[in-house]
Amino acid sequence: MSALAKGWDIQIRVIKALMLRELTTRFGRENIGFLWVMAEPLLFAVLVGILWRAMKGPFEFGVSVIAFTVSGYIPLVFFRSTIGRAVSSFTANGGLLYHRQIKILDLILVRFIVEFIGHLMAYLFIAVVLFAFDIFPVPYDLGFLVLGWLYYALFTLAITLVVAPLSEMSEVVEKFIPVTTYMMVPFSGAFYLVSSLYPAAAEVVLWSPPVHGMEMMRYGVFGPSIDPQFDFVYPLEFCLPTLVLGLVLCRMVRKRMVIE
Amino acid sequence: MITCENLRKSYPSGHGRREILKGISFSISKGERLAVLGRNGAGKTTLIKQIGGVELPDSGRIIRSMTNSWPIGFNGGFQGSLTGYDNARFIARIYGKTYAEMRDFVEDFTELGGALRQPVKTYSSGMRARLAFALSLGIEFDCYLIDEVILVGDQNFQRKCHVELFEKRADRAMIIVSHDMGTIRETCNRGMLIHEGRATIHEDVAEAIAAYDSL
Numbered sequence: 027m028s029a030l031a032k033g034w035d036i037q038i039r040v041i042k043a044l045m046l047r048e049l050t051t052r053f054g055r056e057n058i059g060f061l062w063v064m065a066e067p068l069l070f071a072v073l074v075g076i077l078w079r080a081m082k083g084p085f086e087f088g089v090s091v092i093a094f095t096v097s098g099y100i101p102l103v104f105f106r107s108t109i110g111r112a113v114s115s116f117t118a119n120g121g122l123l124y125h126r127q128i129k130i131l132d133l134i135l136v137r138f139i140v141e142f143i144g145h146l147m148a149y150l151f152i153a154v155v156l157f158a159f160d161i162f163p164v165p166y167d168l169g170f171l172v173l174g175w176l177y178y179a180l181f182t183l184a185i186t187l188v189v190a191p192l193s194e195m196s197e198v199v200e201k202f203i204p205v206t207t208y209m210m211v212p213f214s215g216a217f218y219l220v221s222s223l224y225p226a227a228a229e230v231v232l233w234s235p236p237v238h239g240m241e242m243m244r245y246g247v248f249g250p251s252i253d254p255q256f257d258f259v260y261p262l263e264f265c266l267p268t269l270v271l272g273l274v275l276c277r278m279v280r281k282r283m284v285i286e
Numbered sequence: 287m288i289t290c291e292n293l294r295k296s297y298p299s300g301h302g303r304r305e306i307l308k309g310i311s312f313s314i315s316k317g318e319r320l321a322v323l324g325r326n327g328a329g330k331t332t333l334i335k336q337i338g339g340v341e342l343p344d345s346g347r348i349i350r351s352m353t354n355s356w357p358i359g360f361n362g363g364f365q366g367s368l369t370g371y372d373n374a375r376f377i378a379r380i381y382g383k384t385y386a387e388m389r390d391f392v393e394d395f396t397e398l399g400g401a402l403r404q405p406v407k408t409y410s411s412g413m414r415a416r417l418a419f420a421l422s423l424g425i426e427f428d429c430y431l432i433d434e435v436i437l438v439g440d441q442n443f444q445r446k447c448h449v450e451l452f453e454k455r456a457d458r459a460m461i462i463v464s465h466d467m468g469t470i471r472e473t474c475n476r477g478m479l480i481h482e483g484r485a486t487i488h489e490d491v492a493e494a495i496a497a498y499d500s501l
Contacts, residue, residue: 036382043379051367124356124363125380126339281342284297285335286361 036127044128044136052140063144064151067103071096071152087219089248093162096152097247098216098240101175104145105182105214105236106207111137112190113203120285130280131273134190138183146175163247171246177239177261184265187272191279215240221253228255235261288354288429288459289313293336293346295329306332308483309346314476316352316428319460321470321491323498324480330463331357333480334433337461352428352459359433360414363421366407370398370417373406374424381425388424395420395446412439423450429459467495 049060075092082091115133122128156162165171193200211217215237220228231237238256245254293310296303306329314320322330335341337348338357356363364373371389378388393402396416401409406417415435422430430451438444451460452473464470470477470491477494479486481501488494 039382040380043376046379047368047372047376050372051365121362121365124338124340125377126356127380283341285340 037132040127040132041136041139044122044132045140048136048140063140064148066107067100067145067148068152070103071099071148074099087222088251089163090156090161093156093247094244095217096156096162097149097243098214100145100149100152101178101236101240101243102211102214102216104141105178105185105210107145108138108141108182108186109189109203109207111141112186113193113200115190116194116279116283120283123283123285130190130276130283134186134276138186142179142182165247166249167246169246170242174239174242174244174246177242178236179239180265180269181235181239181261184268184272187269188275191272191275194279194283195275210236213237219244219252220255232257232260235264287313287315287349287351288337289347289349290337291347291349293333293343293348295332295336295341295343305483307336307343307480310480310483310485311346312478312485312487314429314459314461316459317457318476319462319474321474321477321494322461322463322480323470323477323494325501328480329483330480331359331433333485334431334461334463338431354429355422355425355427355431357431357433358418358422359435360411360418363418364406367405369405370396370402370409373417374402374421377421377425383425391424392417392420395423395450397443412443415439416443419447419450423455427458429461430455432460432462432464434463434465467498471495 049063053060053062075095078086078091078095085091086094112134115137116130119133122133123130153162157164189199189203193203213231213234213236215231215234220231220237220241223231232255238261241254241256244252245256290313291311293307294305295307296305298304310333312320322333324330332341334357336343338354339348340357340362364377368376370392374388374392375385377383378385393399396402396413396419398413398416401413406414409417415438418435439447460474462470462474474491477488477491477498479488479494479497486494486497488497
């Protein structure tokens with residue numbers, strides 16, 4: 027086997043083993059097991075959906091208010107919980123680094139993948155249930171829905187890669203993360219359409235990469251009536267350098283890590 | 287062969303850093319059993335961790351042309367929150383071995399019985415040592431890194447360790463940290479004394495022990 031194929035083989039093996047381990051340690055093997063991964067986002071989405079329904083009536087921006095809230099809130103919860111789980115994830119999993127084939131990047135990646143799959147499943151599940159009650163539309167363009175998720179996920183991964191090593195370097199960062207992710211709410215695009223904002227405000231929020239992903243998703247679900255505002259290139263211009271910065275930081279932290 | 291060239295390692299200490307290893311060089315080949323001697327805090331475990339790749343040295347190089355185990359000790363290599371079986375499953379997965387084989391070996395070697403279904407954090411240190419050895423002997427390595435846990439536990443377990451390590455795997459390399467000079471004299475054929483961050487290699491292990499005693 028060539029060195030590359032062998033490396034790939036090990037990589038897949040490690041990711042698989044870590045995923046299974048993460049699922050068993052977090053959710054256990056009892057009752058619904060790893061399906062719990064959907065529970066939190068579902069609960070959040072349902073409660074916030076009901077709250078908005080009560081406050082705003084059945085429609086918002088010409089579409090079902092519940093569908094609108096849920097489609098915005100689940101990706102936001104995904105972002106926040108992924109960042110939350112990345113904080114201090116190296117120290118928490120230091121013992122795993124006794125095995126040389128496990129890299130700290132694998133630790134981040136695995137947690138990211140588990141969150142991504144879990145929230146995607148929650149999104150799908152709730153969409154199907156709401157569809158049965160005629161509250162959620164058949165997606166106008168499934169491709170854009172998926173693309174929007176991928177843009178959103180790329181942004182989340184890039185930020186995770188920076189936050190995880192920074193939280194190891196400084197306790198101040200660690201303490202500030204929850205507040206900062208909360209401040210992200212208005213910049214996530216979850217609760218508005220960019221086209222409904224004042225032009226000045228729209229200009230500001232479009233500097234935030236996840237807003238573009240969110241608008242793509244919304245277009246994919248609701249179609250052109252919501253007048254989506256997004257750019258394909260700008261989010262990449264932000265995310266790719268951030269990703270590289272994250273990789274550099276991870277390398278620096280690994281070098282200095284003290285493992286019991 | 288595993289070759290270390292001029293390894294240096296420091297840890298944060300107060301506002302500065304304290305250098306534990308101040309340039310250590312040596313190499314070990316198959317069939318050699320190297321004892322690492324030194325006072326508490328001399329840097330024996332630190333050295334083993336660098337060789338195992340658990341931590342990375344500040345400078346210097348480690349060239350590995352044979353596979354090496356993770357440092358086998360009371361901690362590390364397994365996870366306290368998981369059960370013995372779960373740990374065996376995880377290790378089997380990441381090292382590409384079938385779980386059935388691993389499970390049978392672990393059950394047979396550790397004789398822990400039902401305790402394998404309990405989280406490892408509930409184990410005594412003797413039980414941990416058994417599990418640690420079983421997990422690492424379940425995977426074949428060219429070089430085993432053994433940190434302090436050698437020949438702990440009861441007579442029966444000691445005999446098993448002896449057979450598995452020094453008889454069945456006599457052709458492998460081993461780096462052994464221990465304060466038990468009897469064991470060292472019996473099992474090792476080379477010695478390294480770490481003192482004040484530097485290492486002296488003795489090709490005769492008795493010489494190394496004598497040097498250690500005279501510290």
